[in-house]
Amino acid sequence: MKKAGLLVLILSILWSCNTKHEIVDRPIVFDKERVELTKEYLAQRYNLEQETPEIVPKMIVLHWTAIPTLQKSFEAFEKPTLPNWRPDIESVSGLNVSSHFLIDQDGTIYRLMPETTMARHVIGLNHCAIGVENVGGTENTPLTKEQLEANIFLVEYLADKYDIEYVIGHYEYTQFEGHPLWLEVDDGYRTTKTDPGTDFMNGVREATKRFNFKPVPSK
Numbered sequence: 001m002k003k004a005g006l007l008v009l010i011l012s013i014l015w016s017c018n019t020k021h022e023i024v025d026r027p028i029v030f031d032k033e034r035v036e037l038t039k040e041y042l043a044q045r046y047n048l049e050q051e052t053p054e055i056v057p058k059m060i061v062l063h064w065t066a067i068p069t070l071q072k073s074f075e076a077f078e079k080p081t082l083p084n085w086r087p088d089i090e091s092v093s094g095l096n097v098s099s100h101f102l103i104d105q106d107g108t109i110y111r112l113m114p115e116t117t118m119a120r121h122v123i124g125l126n127h128c129a130i131g132v133e134n135v136g137g138t139e140n141t142p143l144t145k146e147q148l149e150a151n152i153f154l155v156e157y158l159a160d161k162y163d164i165e166y167v168i169g170h171y172e173y174t175q176f177e178g179h180p181l182w183l184e185v186d187d188g189y190r191t192t193k194t195d196p197g198t199d200f201m202n203g204v205r206e207a208t209k210r211f212n213f214k215p216v217p218s219k
Contacts, residue, residue: 021153026074026110028098030117034080037095038118044093046127046183053118058128058181059166060155061121061173062204063099064137064195070104073135077102077112095120099131101154107146109154115162122173123191124184130158137195148200152207159211167208169201170194172216179217 038053065073077098098119102110113119121131132154134147155167170193176182205213 021107021109021150023101023109023111023154023157026102026112028074028078028112029080030113031080034095037080037093038120041093041095041120042118042127045185045189047185048127048183054116055118055127055129057115057130057158057162057164059125059130059168060158060164061125061129061131061168061170062151062196062201063121063131063133063170064143064197065102065133065135066137066195068136068138068141070102070110070135073102073133074110074112077133093120097121099133101130101132103132103134103147103150103154105135105141105144105147107144107150109150115158122170123189124182125173125176127183128181130162130164134196137197143196143200148203151200151204155204155208156211159208159213164211165214166216167204167213168216169196169198171198172201175217 035053039050042048042050042053065076067073067076077096079096081094082096098113099121100111100113100115100119102112104110115130118126119131120126121133122129132151134143134151135141136143136147155164158164159167173193174190
């Protein structure tokens, strides 16, 4: 059996133990400035003029932070604006990156912001996507079994709560270009991603297949 297939099998067995997880609220700063920047982002990137920065979740996007510690990962998302943001450059949004959830290496799940408020974590799809960041992801700090179990728990929790159609890895986001959910107005605004890795996504998908999430579109 291939290594990836064996990993999926082992993780499926682990998940069958009905692991329970607690969600700990640890909010980032979401003040008036962040609200206005989020509304501005929705308008400029997606042509969505809204009085509030609310979203209707249709998707969960799994990430890694590539930062080795919980505290440093939290600090990356905490402030409303990007580091060294220059408001005079109108073509670049000053809205800081963020995520709805942050999962530590030990599997502890932290909720950083309301699930139905827009976070900036995935190009083209923020208006409908709940973001889940995992601490680590580098060669020296790989994602852990505990994080995988926590992601599985969180996906199931969110799928029971919302009408979730897709669960994707960040590396798969460009496959939605041309899809009705894709709203990015700038054809040149793309980044190349590899997180959270194919083995990690295979483990999550195997354990949550009872939800019959839609497959990622083929380009």
